[in-house]
Amino acid sequence: MTEPTGRRERKKAQTRKSLADAALELFLDRGYDQVSVKDVAEAADVSVTTLFKHFPSKEALVFDEEDDIESALVAAVRERAPGQSIPQALCAHILLTQDFAKDPRCAPFLRMVEDTPTLRDYSHRMWMRHETAVARAIAEETGAPEGDVTCAALARFALETRGLIQRHTDPRGAAEGAFALLEHGWAASRPGA
Amino acid sequence: MTEPTGRRERKKAQTRKSLADAALELFLDRGYDQVSVKDVAEAADVSVTTLFKHFPSKEALVFDEEDDIESALVAAVRERAPGQSIPQALCAHILLTQDFAKDPRCAPFLRMVEDTPTLRDYSHRMWMRHETAVARAIAEETGAPEGDVTCAALARFALETRGLIQRHTDPRGAAEGAFALLEHGWAASRPGA
DNA sequence: TAAATAAGCGCAATCACTAAACTTTTTCAT
């Protein structure tokens, strides 16, 4: 069921990729703030206007192709191992995504994001966008009402943990520490887990 | 011990106030995004460059005079009633600051902040800046080591709760629900409270 | 094949923000 990709769509995707690639290379080379959108557009050999037809902002050039993160999070909650609590499942999933970061090819990228306030904030905002989806998944899993505060809180806190452990020397230990808090609180807040 | 206010400082404070006042009035009237810094500067009868000598950004025009919030938070942790847990103290303190919001004079202001993404984010960032201070206070209060993860997590989660309960019809109930999670988790994480 | 559609372009403008060089107080040590 591959989309009947016409030449037009192919070219569009092509330009988009040129832009993302050019952007990444320039950003990693010179640093995000030292590269202007004009630089990126020129490197991809398109006009600045065209760049903004493909990406809504300069930041968006950095975080391309981040699609199924939300579904992965929801799946982590829904399809957790039997006997595993929701906080445990979320902890494991977050640690898993963190492991991506250990790939030395990603290291410069991640360092750039961490060192650039604009990007750090943007990334955090994007990540927290999944809060409501996760909250809903938790509520549905536990039979809690749609807008249950405890579920919403767990979702937010769990997602926030990612930023909390980011610059720790031992992310795994830190995550376990933070999630222990949630784990116990969660268990105590709903007697029939 | 009132500062020996010279004429210079008085005039400076004066222009600053003119700017903040003009900004608030215009923002409330037309909406934040519909007012440019140029508009504000003209309303206060100063140049745009002068405006930026007083305020580091357009957003900063909105959140003026927010000084002792951090010390109040730290104090809430340190000087809590005997027998009151730290999460309880933070919950109470946050609810207290929320009560400010019930003043009908503040309502339009708060609605503006909530309805303007830029401002909501800025406000959230400012608020979360106090995380490390609160974390340190908690660590010191409990004798935990300086960078203890559980303390850091509690600080972050507690502060995050404010945003969580913001648009709830019953903020008090929501806060109590969210803090119940932290309360239980915290109690379980440190046996000798 | 013509008309509709969509990509891309150049241009001009807006808006937040900064740098530089210059004018006008205010302050303060002599």
Place this chain on the structure above:
DNA sequence: ATGAAAAAGTTTAGTGATTGCGCTTATTTA
């Protein structure tokens, strides 16, 4: 008092992200 340093303010000019407009050109489709 007075003259120079320090600080507030101004003008001007610029950068950089982002948007709107009107135009060309390529692709699709009826």
